[in-house]
Amino acid sequence: MTADLPPGIERRRFDGRERFATRGEPVYGEPQDDAGWRAWDAGRSKLGAVLELGMDPGFDGEDSVLYLGAASGTTVSHVADFAGPTYAVEFAPRPTRDLLGVADSRPNLFPLLKDARAPETYAHVVEAGLDYLVQDVATRGQATVALRNRRFLAPDGRLVAAVKARSEDVLTDPDDVFADVLDELREGYAIVETRRLDRFHDDHLAVVAEPQAGGDP
Secondary structure (H helix, E strand, C coil), X not given: CCCCCCCCCEEEEECCEEEEEEECCCXXXXXXXXCCEEECCCCCCHHHHHHHCCCCCCCCCCCCEEEECCCCCHHHHHHHHHCCCEEEEECCHHHHHHHHHHHCCCXXXXXXXXXXXCHHHCCCCXXXXXXXXXXXXXXXXXXXHHHHHHHHEEEEXXXXXXXXXXXXXXXXXXHHHHHHHHHHHCCCEEEEEEEECCCCCCCEEEEEEEECCCCCC
């Protein structure tokens, strides 16, 4: 069962089948219809997979977003198509250059060449009280990253994270990795929903969570 969609996300028909789509300039070769809607490829986007699997992040449209692990802009470009101010943190210089090009047609998208593990380095740029923290980082300590960046979320904000088991530990069973990550996340978040993304992305767990009152920032 698909969650209610916010303004700016629709189901559109591409190549004979319905897919999620946002309206904006194409970024990664995705098909676009005559009305300017571009297909959101769940096989290339963990957040796209979250929507395809029927999870409900709770997007309202025009949400303020901090996106960690923006890479070249595949997913964050879709987010910026329907959201409000969207801060996109990426650690590597090469994809950040691509991200700057994506932002040319999206004045609400703000690329930041920063390390998501060190939010103090961009705290002077990113506003507090954001609606969403979207995380897709390929590093060990993914729960720690989410906890450190909780400082930017409003009390009623939400975390939407794609946890990569192989980035944490290539030898441990993914289910055990996910259990450990969730345990750590609970130090500062209340878990709302989780779901494996294996249909689209092997050994990934999607997590929707809310900041927990009194948790460690």
